[in-house]
Amino acid sequence: MNPLGALKITVQRGIDLIVCDAFSSDPYVIITAGSQKLKTRVVKNNINPEWNDVLTLSVTDPNMPIKLNVFDKDTFTKHDRMGDAIIDIKPYIECMQMGLGDLPIGTAVKKVQPDDDNCLADESKVIWTGKGKMIQEMTLKLQNVERGKVQIKLEWLDLPGCRGLRS
Template identity: 30%
Template sequence: MRRVKGSSLIRNLRLSESLKKNQLWNGIISITLLEGKNVSGGSMTEMFVLLKLGDQRYKSKTLCKSANPQWQEQFDFHYFSDRMGILDIEVWGKDSKKHEERLGTCKVDIAALPLKQANCLELPLESCLGALLLLITLTPCAGVSVSDLCICPLADPSERKQIFQRYCLQNSLKDMKDVGFLQVKVLKAVDLLAADFSGKSDPFCLLELGNDRLQTHTIYKNLNPEWNKVFTFPIKDIHDVLEVTVFDEDGDKPPDFLGKVAIPLLSKSSAVW
């Protein structure tokens, strides 16, 4: 029995480390879908665009068919310096019967783009006539982290001093996109609902701020889980709302909802978020 418990613990630790690595992005890839140029829509009456980078996906708004559709939409992807990958872009059309058809595609090698500058790209479409005009900016950012409670990043006085200096009044105009950051300590949950037939749950906690998501590891067969984790988010909009949701892990099935709380950032008054 001890061997089973030990191997299970090692497996859970490995899963936890893998989850942690997949959440720690190094910056933001800001993509502005500006417009299409001479796009051939055929018999389609409407058009939209899908953008995919790894498991991150966005869909543009749907516009009436036009050779030069004006989307003017911005999407933020997470930037991983060790696995940038290829941005896949697809243009789709809809006809009057709501049938969807892929009209054309194009790709962008994100790793080949320079950092910290706006890259204006005109991308010819494959499989159909026309091109897409995009603006892509890769901005590295510090502060995103997942750590144990015992090594909380703000526990070090010298680090707190550096943070106060970084966001003091005299430095407030140096980087208009660097609004600040939010640190959340996820300690525990008490008296959760039992989602399994055994009378227990397999809870994990999901934190969402804008388009950013971080989550804890799963604690199996427990209604009073203790995660004791510290999460740090970059703040892009002071009007965002932090949403904290507890789910029950259910294998390959979608997780079951156990509870949720929403906290507007403006409801907090701390100088270091």
């Protein structure tokens, strides 16, 4: 299947992640979509890690679930799970498909509220950045764990030769 384009996901930071080892954790994030699997670097001894790692997924189907998993790197044992979340890109894709003209830079095109169908910890906005581009920053509440959040930023990349979102 031909890609529509690429989704640049900046994994910014973790907030109040659980402690997996004696005093801290060595967290990293894995993002999976279909057969694609991308990983951030490991931040040692930190439950509030700053990654700012940019991961780029090829998108063939905007409805394909994108999963975010946080793990604690262990040297001699299996890596511990520190929670997971689903990244819902549908509101972002809908905004990209609107074919908007020139808006003032910084305009919130859409506000997405946390609900039972997404993993948002708080309101997320799709922001117009100019020249047909938008970003969406979101704080995801990790599931299957007592606490922890991960902040990410989405940005669409049109790829040469791809049909894109607007067609």
